[in-house]
Amino acid sequence: MIPRHQRILFWCLFVCIVAMGVFLFLERKRARDRIGSLADATPIDAPYSNTESVTLDLASDADGSVTATTRPIALPDEIAPRARALLEHLVAEYALPGSPHPLQSGAAVDDVFLLPLPVIGHAIDTTAKPTASGGNTTIPVASTDPNALQPQTTGGELAVINLRSSFVNAHPSGVEVESLTLLSMIGTLHANLPQIEQIRFLVDGQQRETLAGHADLLRTYPSHDTTIAATVPDAP
Numbered sequence: 001m002i003p004r005h006q007r008i009l010f011w012c013l014f015v016c017i018v019a020m021g022v023f024l025f026l027e028r029k030r031a032r033d034r035i036g037s038l039a040d041a042t043p044i045d046a047p048y049s050n051t052e053s054v055t056l057d058l059a060s061d062a063d064g065s066v067t068a069t070t071r072p073i074a075l076p077d078e079i080a081p082r083a084r085a086l087l088e089h090l091v092a093e094y095a096l097p098g099s100p101h102p103l104q105s106g107a108a109v110d111d112v113f114l115l116p117l118p119v120i121g122h123a124i125d126t127t128a129k130p131t132a133s134g135g136n137t138t139i140p141v142a143s144t145d146p147n148a149l150q151p152q153t154t155g156g157e158l159a160v161i162n163l164r165s166s167f168v169n170a171h172p173s174g175v176e177v178e179s180l181t182l183l184s185m186i187g188t189l190h191a192n193l194p195q196i197e198q199i200r201f202l203v204d205g206q207q208r209e210t211l212a213g214h215a216d217l218l219r220t221y222p223s224h225d226t227t228i229a230a231t232v233p234d235a236p
Contacts, residue, residue, distance in 0.1 A: 050074060056090050057187030059180035060100035063230035066183050068191060083112040083159060083193055090188050091167070101180060108167035110204070113160040117197060156197040159189060159223075165204045171212040178215035187226030196223050 051074045058069050073089055075082050087109045095105035171181065182201075189196050201217045202208070208217050 054086065054089075055188065055191035056086075056093060057184045057191065057226055058090075058093060058101070059184040060230070061102075061177055061180065062100055064176060064180070064228065065230040066180065066187060066226050066228040067230075068187070068227050079157075079193060079195070080112050080114050083114075083161075083189055083196070084109050086188055086192055087112070087161065087185055090184060101177070101184070103172070103181070104167070104170040106166060106170075107164055110162045110164050113162065114196070115158045115160065117156040117158055119158060155195055157195050158198040158200065158220075159193075159196045160200045160202060161185065162202045162205055168203050168208065168211060173212040173214065175214045178211040178213075181211065182215050182221070183226040183228070186221055186223060190223040190225060194223075199223055 051072050053070050054073050054075065055068050056071055057066050059066050071089065071093075073085075075085050088107065091103060091108040092105070093099065094101050094103040171178065186199055189199065199221045200219075201211075203217070211217055
């Protein structure tokens with residue numbers, strides 16, 4: 001028969017082992033949650049030394065307005081990172097308490113890609129030999145589409161904004177609220193990067209029909225001034 005003191009020692013050790021397992025499980029879960037929150041958090045700006053006055057087209061759900069507002073922000077010099085930083089600052093404004101166009105906090109834009117206009121296609125070069133991997137060699141060709149994107153000025157570009165699905169899935173649904181988000185993004189890029197003439201949207205690198213059920217994400221938007229005056233209610 002096992003002595004009483006050994007049984008007590010065994011159960012004490014058993015309880016300690018179970019408690020330690022539960023503690024480690026909870027600590028691991030907390031660590032994973034912290035890592036996940038960091039991944040979705042708005043990225044911290046790189047330590048750019050030069051702060052400049054930039055224009056953000058801020059939307060208001062109350063009166064359907066889009067107002068150009070200046071903010072002192074440090075931005076990178078390269079165009080694509082600059083465009084992404086502008087959009088992230090814009091969305092960060094909407095995540096502030098009391099925002100007139102409230103959106104969920106967190107990173108919204110995964111990347112911004114710039115393509116020179118006009119956008120051209122590619123065709124198989126029938127005069128070239130197959131590549132070493134067995135693929136075909138392609139050559140750029142001008143688009144035959146009469147509605148193809150053409151530059152309005154020398155050096156005009158198409159910006160492809162790759163939104164994060166976490167931002168899109170959490171976006172409020174509604175014709176006006178979705179349209180205001182797109183208009184504020186388009187206007188912000190237009191105000192600060194005039195070489196961007198056309199804008200398209202992707203979600204996690206894929207085409208998506210709408211932002212949250214209404215605003216069209218399949219079309220190409222012209223970059224233009226999107227400021228809208230506040231709607232004044234009719235007098236009774």
